[in-house]
Amino acid sequence: MNTVRCGWLALLLGGLAGCGGERDFSDLDTYMDEARLELPGPLEAVPTWAPYPLFSYGAASLRSPFSAQVMAGEEGLVWGEPRGEPRGEPDRLRPRQYLERFGIEQFEMVGTMVGTSGAYALLRGAGAVHRLKVGDYLGRNEGRVVSVSETRVEVVELVPDGQGAWLERPRSLSLNTHS
Template identity: 30%
Template sequence: MKQSIVWVLMLGLMGCRANDDSLTQFIQDAHQTARAKVEPLPQVDDFVADDFVMTRDRVPFLRPLPEHQESGDGGNKACWQPNLARIKTPLETFPLEQLAMKGVLGDGSQLWALIYTPEGKLMKVTTDSYMGLNHGRIVEVTSRKVSVEEILPDGTGCWIKRTVPLMLAQQ
């Protein structure tokens, strides 16, 4: 009986030979018919670089020299200069945007403005007091605003003045 089972298995294994001829034929056909359809590249003209011709004495790859160089003797003496040696007040350590006018005090002859700092201090100022980072001098104190004259550099060694109002803060 054992021998007959072995013979049956042997015959069965011989009959299970793979028939992959059709699969091989399909792969060969697919390789022959599969063609990528690629459009040809457009014709591109050759790039021709222009030669650099320097027309001025200035080299374009270096930073330009400043138009106005200040001399070592303190700048241009022909225009007005602020007093930079003046001792600064505590209100000159804050930008005007961070200061707030909270009220006024005074009698008929003189008004004092109450200025609130970012540190939470309330300070009293009047005309000719200084505040702000740009050498700001108070030129007028009214019940509704403080007019501050700031002095800004104009880039040529001179200074320009502008008046900035600091309005009474609304609660």
């Protein structure tokens, strides 16, 4: 057992003897000297910023834009009257046309075509160019084509006013000359 201990002790002392001695770090010192020469001079001080002025929200006491409008009438406070006309309600029994599946924003006018049966507008959208005449429907809001000219298509949409009535909203598509 003594010989085993002596063997381990000799091995440990031999390992420690290899860690001593003078080492050559000249290449590392040269690299560090070059790196120190490339450092920029003193850094600029961080600028000071003026504090941002505080904002005080003062509309907390006003009516919410999402609630119905209340007006002062002869009988006191009255809810706002519907602005649309009930007679403008869309025809639910009318068969839907193909272009009513898409939003009117997807279409652009690319030309016109005049035939024996009248003027047609050429609209690009929904993956193709479509031909429409006065009376055709377009868009998700019951948009009916009311006039076709060389540079513009006029459409009237029926949109709910949120109070049970319907409003007619005019829209137009102008000729896109850059397509």
